[in-house]
Amino acid sequence: MAVTGDLLLHEGLWSQFATDPATHDGAHFDFAPLLQQQRAYLDRADVAVCQAETPVSAPGGPYAAYPEFNVPPEIFAAAKGAGYDACTTASNHSVDQGVEGVKRTLHTLDAAGLQHTGSYASQKDAGQPMIVDTPSGRLAVVTGTNSLNGKPQDTPWRIDRLRDGTDPDVGEQTARQDVARAVEQAHAAREQGADVVVANMHSIIEYTDTADEYQQRTAHALADSGAFDAVYGHGSHSVQPIENYHDTWIVYGVGNNVTETAPPVNESNNQGIMARFQFARDGDGHWRVSDLAWAPSSNTRGGKYAWCPVASDAPSGVCRSEAEDRAIRERIARIVTTDSAREHGLHEWRLSEDRTG
DSSP: OEEEEEEOOOHHHHGGGBOOGGGTTTOSBOOHHHHGGGHHHHTTOSOEEEEOOSOBOOTTOOOBOTTSOBBOTHHHHHHHHHTOOEEEOOSTTTTTTHHHHHHHHHHHHHHHTOEEESBOSSHHHHTSOEEEEOSSOEEEEEEEESOOTTOOOSSTTSBOBOOOTTSTTTOHHHHHHHHHHHHHHHHHHHHTTOSEEEEEEEOOOOSOSSOOHHHHHHHHHHHHTTOOSEEEEEOSSSBOOEEEETTEEEEOOBBEEEOOOOOGGGGGGGEEEEEEEEEEEOTTSOEEEEEEEEEEEEEEETTEEEEEEOOTTOTTOOSSOHHHHHHHHHHHHHHHBOHHHHHTTOEEOOGGGOOOO
């Protein structure tokens, strides 16, 4: 299973990929070059999951960036073309365009052939876990977002939540109920045949290299439930530590997938990782994470927006410069490699020496 962070489009990024719809089957944007370097990695995963951070517009717009996003819908066709199978959709921007924006985004994901979980068009849909079938087994993802940026949620089931109990507007009881809801979804997925269930969290404290108390508390609660085989997160727009917590792997923050460049003070915004979980059956026949690897990335290549791996084997060549690529890779390695992760074999994902066993 390969996972990445936010597909976070701003006008400065999407304008680079504008096309003439008359010559591109009605498409106003071609985002294939933005994601094309991911194909070599995603082809080696049975399941690839992205994060649909924002609502998408109708074809042709109108478009909007921060603070209330409404981005070109062509991004999902590009994600499918790059090799993604599914996207999580619960985020602090989920309801930027209201219920209609939620439904339009889900319809666009369906049209692109991407499964999804985290936001729902109907209560019936909200009760159905997302299970992705692979030749080796069936994998489910359960997700939730801490925040909706203060916007109201029209029904409790519209967006999956994992809220912060220390927030006085939330409270510990609500936070416990959110975790219980996630655990219930995990059990439902198992009952429907999922071999592996992974939890996903969307946090809101940005540009930090460490996991905050909310992230640690919630991830540990999910792991302690015994319902999940791994936990990973995004939302901070930064790569964050990876730990092995009582034999459950937790990737606190995978950073951004693609995004517009932030100034140097928020350089973490411009970097990310693709995390690759490998699962295998143990002696008792239970699925466990047998290997966890990370591939570091930059949001530009040759001065243009593109996901670009800065891995030590440089599968796509130089992204920024050899020195900058090395600095990004070394910085990310320092962040993700906690003592527990090192002890349990966390390593960089190098395509040239891929571990597939």
